[in-house]
Amino acid sequence: MKPLDRRRFFKISAVSLGAGALYRFAAPALGQAGEAARLLGGKNGETPTSFSFVQFSDTHVGFNGPPNPEGTRAFERAVEMVNASSPRPDLVLFTGDLTHDSEKPGEHADRMRLFRKISSGLEVPKVYCVPGEHDAALDGGALFRDAFGETHYSFDHRGVHFIGLDNVSLKKPAIGREQLDWLRKDLSRFPATTPIIVFTHRPLFDLRPDWEWFTSDGDQVMQALAPYENVTVLYGHIHREHAHREGNTAHYASRSLIFAFPDPDTGVPKKPLPFDGTKPFDNLGIRRITAGDASQPVRLDEVELTVKEHAGTIGMQQFRKEGEAL
Amino acid sequence: MKIARLTLALLCAAAIAAPASPQDEPAASDSAIAITAKRFEFQPAEIHLKAGEPATLAVTSQDVTHGFFSRPLGFDEELSPGKTVQIHVKPEKPGRYTVICDEFCGSGHGGMKMTVVVE
Numbered sequence: 001m002k003p004l005d006r007r008r009f010f011k012i013s014a015v016s017l018g019a020g021a022l023y024r025f026a027a028p029a030l031g032q033a034g035e036a037a038r039l040l041g042g043k044n045g046e047t048p049t050s051f052s053f054v055q056f057s058d059t060h061v062g063f064n065g066p067p068n069p070e071g072t073r074a075f076e077r078a079v080e081m082v083n084a085s086s087p088r089p090d091l092v093l094f095t096g097d098l099t100h101d102s103e104k105p106g107e108h109a110d111r112m113r114l115f116r117k118i119s120s121g122l123e124v125p126k127v128y129c130v131p132g133e134h135d136a137a138l139d140g141g142a143l144f145r146d147a148f149g150e151t152h153y154s155f156d157h158r159g160v161h162f163i164g165l166d167n168v169s170l171k172k173p174a175i176g177r178e179q180l181d182w183l184r185k186d187l188s189r190f191p192a193t194t195p196i197i198v199f200t201h202r203p204l205f206d207l208r209p210d211w212e213w214f215t216s217d218g219d220q221v222m223q224a225l226a227p228y229e230n231v232t233v234l235y236g237h238i239h240r241e242h243a244h245r246e247g248n249t250a251h252y253a254s255r256s257l258i259f260a261f262p263d264p265d266t267g268v269p270k271k272p273l274p275f276d277g278t279k280p281f282d283n284l285g286i287r288r289i290t291a292g293d294a295s296q297p298v299r300l301d302e303v304e305l306t307v308k309e310h311a312g313t314i315g316m317q318q319f320r321k322e323g324e325a326l
Numbered sequence: 327m328k329i330a331r332l333t334l335a336l337l338c339a340a341a342i343a344a345p346a347s348p349q350d351e352p353a354a355s356d357s358a359i360a361i362t363a364k365r366f367e368f369q370p371a372e373i374h375l376k377a378g379e380p381a382t383l384a385v386t387s388q389d390v391t392h393g394f395f396s397r398p399l400g401f402d403e404e405l406s407p408g409k410t411v412q413i414h415v416k417p418e419k420p421g422r423y424t425v426i427c428d429e430f431c432g433s434g435h436g437g438m439k440m441t442v443v444v445e
Binding site: 100 | 393396397402424428429430432437439
């Protein structure tokens, strides 16, 4: 049997749910399973098997304005869709801006609680979050930590090493020296063949610095990841899909669950795209992505989503009426 | 290859905005262009500079900490409230450059920007 090329082993296909992206990891063909297990087993204590996960981003709970007067409707619909999917994903990753910031006393905490209430409806084994600037930049991440724990961390799942990075809590678009040191130490445990998924809020490369679509020390993150053969970075922040490859790393932006930003290359100003009440999930994205190793180009398929009529949203007003927040 | 790309990037950046040397710096502070920052705007929203000529920007935050960032013009400053930061620039290439606040300052932060026109 031809030895398994681990770069071929790590193939990702992703199906958007119109409100996030569902990623499926392909396990090796049956005859190669033992080889894959030999390669991966013992490296991080897990044997690879097929699994899927979903990325949510930029739910902005608490936002209510012309770009989306329906608040949490898309978020709630996305939760319904994940729960209705078969098989259910193993994980859901939230890549920041879970909430919209507020300086009114107690209101941001209310929004964080409402986020937790809606996200707790996800019938999946695990949910992981990293903060966006609207969650954590004004208080250095204190509220986020109260709700979810550390703003950066890592874990292993079925042979894949996941790393959540925080590039918002320093107020500026940066990771910072302390977290970079942690990242290098975390990575040092793994061989170059380990599949790695980084999830964070802002892009780790200079997508559009004049729109604040960058991380000032993202290049140092990428240097630390450079020795690894299969790295995928999932991020949000830009409220639109985007795919980018540099070396062994594929970067994917997920659409938002609140409103979309335009394509900056069209020369338009950075303003949310207008809301269309007849198509409430328009621009929030329906996306199918198939991505592979360095030799396989990224494939993006746009898929129409049939919108199920929704009974209503929880929303801040109802949340308060229920007496759960105040 | 990576080094060549980096070198090229540095050369490009230098071509757009060479840092001003001490003799380039305007002698009197009253020749500086005053800019104020407050949530969520810079005033004035647009300034004009001449290509190849040194200039000083005197930027002051009137409320909270802001950032003052432009990658092609080569500055990334933190603006503490009430403290004026002097930024010496010598833009070489004509064009319109966007300066943004890159320190999150509230809900309108994403739209806080100004334009430097180099003629």
